Amino acid sequence: LPIYAALNRGTKIFREHAFTLFLAAQEDTPFTGIRMSQIGKCGRFLWENMQGKSTLSPQWDSSEGFRALHLGSLLEEYVITLFNLGGFAVTDQQLELEDLEGRVKGHIDGILYNKSEKQFLLEVKVLKHESCEELVCKGVQKANPLYYAQIMYYLGSLQDHCDSAYFVVFDKNTSQFYVELVPFNTQYWSYLQKKVEILLTVQSLWDIPE
16 A cells, blocks of 8 residues: 555665664774673674674664664653653763773663652663563563663763662553662672673684683
């Protein structure tokens, strides 16, 4: 039908424009370090990315995947707007964090201030209902170690400001929220630092522990 063709054509044009911007950013500021959002992945995957491979999400490969990715970004902004309207300030959105002289980088969703002015790292995700149910049963550390590692590395980089994070998940099927207060885990932070040190010093993929 013409209406579907129009929507798919619009998605294609939008995706191509966004992809062009992504490639331009890669050329202007090539990054061959480790991204904090991926710090929980296996060492060999991270090391290969450090050799210059693109970290572009596979969701870009289809119109449906790209729309889901873009919608997730819009809903994250929506969640932050709700916090602001509810009286909780959110600052430092997309603040870039660096560790080890810029070899490790990440961007936080923001810093949340409660009504007593205490600061918390804010990490927002948009997930399907099944993933939210698993979070309710297990908590983020067991249900999604990748997200947990990301939060821990952010907190490790913000130790002078935050000692815990609010992990806020928007259920895209029910529009309900899952909220978990995640304290800083110094032991896990030390483990992540050792992992990074190994990745930054090894010369070969095969020198990386499983």
